[in-house]
Amino acid sequence: MQAQNRTKARTMRERTLGGNLALGAAAGAVLLASAYASASEEGDGLDRWWAPGEGRTFPELLDYDNEHGTLRTLLVGGPLETDGHPFFEPIGPNGRACVTCHQPADGMSLSTASVRAQWDATGGADPLFAAYDGSNCPTLPQGERASHSLLLDRGLIRIERPWPPAQWNGAGVEPDFAIEVVRDPNGCNSGAEYGPEAGVISVYRRPRPIGNMKYLLAVGFDLDPKQGVALPRDPETGVYLSGNLMADNRVSTLRDQMFDAGSTHLGMLDRMSDEDRHRIEAFELSIFVAQQRGGGGEVDDGGATGGPATLRDSEPGELGALGFPVWGEFAAWEEIDEEDRARLTPEEVAFRESVARGARIFRERTFLVSDAAGLTTQMGFGNPFRVACKMCHNMTRMGNDVAPGQVDLGTTTLPFADHFDDLPLFRITCLNDPHPYYGRQILTYDPGFALTTGRCADVGKITLQSMRGLAARAPYFSNGSAQDLHAVVDYYDRRYNIGYSEQEKQDLVNLMSVL
């Protein structure tokens, strides 16, 4: 099976190289839709979806095409026989495995393209669409597409959080805010079983990618600048906790994340065994994922050092400002030598130059950030202050935050969030001090970090995540509100009144497409 996968991957790469690269006018956006489609026609559609219990071999190198090029997954110590492996087996009663929502073709996350394909292929019978969290609410008629619209349209899984909040160890948290449900379009925040009065709040979030985990677990400093206190340590191991695993930082270790996911998404009634947990953890720590090929060809060509091999071989946790610059992997593409120009197409040259500009823009194009709790409140930077993208996306090679990344960008909270009629809307009332920017009352689709801390000041904060493998896992932001990479840039441009030119936007999109 391993040889079969590798052959297929190579075939896909060759097709990509030989295919027609359709480049956008100014900056060369790559469309590989034709290659993607032909791959599906040849049966790769089945290959792309890893169903639980298939018993495939996970190869050491695994490539999948996407609309921006090719994503590569490297498995250190691979290949791995997945038969009997708890990441790939349905170890709970609902037929799901971890791989259900962490698909290799989707950057170990889950794209709506895959979700829709799986709905079409199975008529909605795939365990992915389990009533508990793969539908908008278990109370809805499960055979209807509309009941799964949040997953199908925005890739959102329902997350149940206790109310009042509880810590990872079950200890209670006394919140300094009250929460009421303004609108409950799906029924999972009202009635006898759901909603604050029933002790359960439903929010809807994108699955975060399982890959490159050494970076997400890495700790650059022993103090948390956003909280003004030292980082907590894992009580079992004593190691510092990065705070960068979960959108709301409800757990901070892979161990606790697995217990959390096992008891919810997998429907396990018993606690995951230590053996299974260790095997899953070992697998997750061995996976490195990044785009390997984009509109400029291989991302580790011409002096560039993109792609997963560099991620695999580099030390995690470095702050770009103190060491290797964020997205410095593409610095060599700022000045492409004549030899490379001669062997590349003009479109590929243009794309590489665009990526290099995008990396510069990411690091150097400043804009004024204001009213972003977590950034502009306590740290001492002031409100407002001038930053570039790398201010928060500051970890070398990954673009997540070296510090725990709980920041409110407004993606889930009014007035900054886009309007959604299909998401629950909550009214938060701060009982003590008002929120520093939203005031006493806040309207939010997802209180985020506040559902963990119980603090009004944390409403809307969502943990920054990895920027790797983005091309494979649209849509973006925790609530799937950005359908593509352009929409991500557009959101920031609008939120912070940046005024990016169309060229700058395209350069950033092209950069993100090769990460």
Next chain:
Amino acid sequence: MKKLLTLLAFTAPLSAQAQEAGELVSFVSCPVYRDTDQGRKSGCWLTTDAASGQQWDVSHSPYKPNWDYAIFVEGRVSEEGEDACGAPVLEPVRTSRLLDIDCTRHMIPAEGYPGRFFIAPERYITPLARRPEAPEGPFEERTFYAFFEFDRDFLVYQYSDFIVQQAAYWIEAAQPRRLVVTGYAATDPITVSGVELAESPEIAQARAENVALTLSRLLPGMEIVTRWETGSQPMDLSDADTIPGQSQRRVEIKVEF
């Protein structure tokens, strides 16, 4: 009850006396953001002392203003030129945010001023990967001091977090018997620019507990005793940077063998 500080501006005299370098000034005022751009964190913070009519550049403060609220400025007149931000410079300087005094947001353009290219401050916490070698003994009883914004217990990034981190490195090497962490609050009222200022008594305890929590995480297993006192008085402490009020808003970490 919130106050609107803009009224104070009308009481300002039209002329201001030049002030000597090193002179301590303190006042309450609304901040103005000058949008200069020399890269990240290069904007300027200006504010005017209504009593003298003098505008100051307070950008060097380790905890910078929020344009929604008044700031309590404590600083010393610097000899640094006005060319970066367009006003005489206070350095060292502190700008504590007073969240019960609203200000109207005010931003002015760069108007040709460049601002300051951000240079990492000397008090920049050390990455774990670059941890310095442990200090060598002999070790003896010693007290470290960490400092805070007015009426806050937050360990400010690139200031008080650095101080506590460096203290923890020394303590880890010294292996003392215990730490006594005492939080102080400047609860005796003072009147500045017509505004009565006094820290809340509870902040002394909050400071002690926050520093103790941090030390317990940096130094697992270390015995830590917390205490707190109000009515804090100024002390001559190097990391308070000659700002008397800053020295009052402190935590002492006494290392006992």
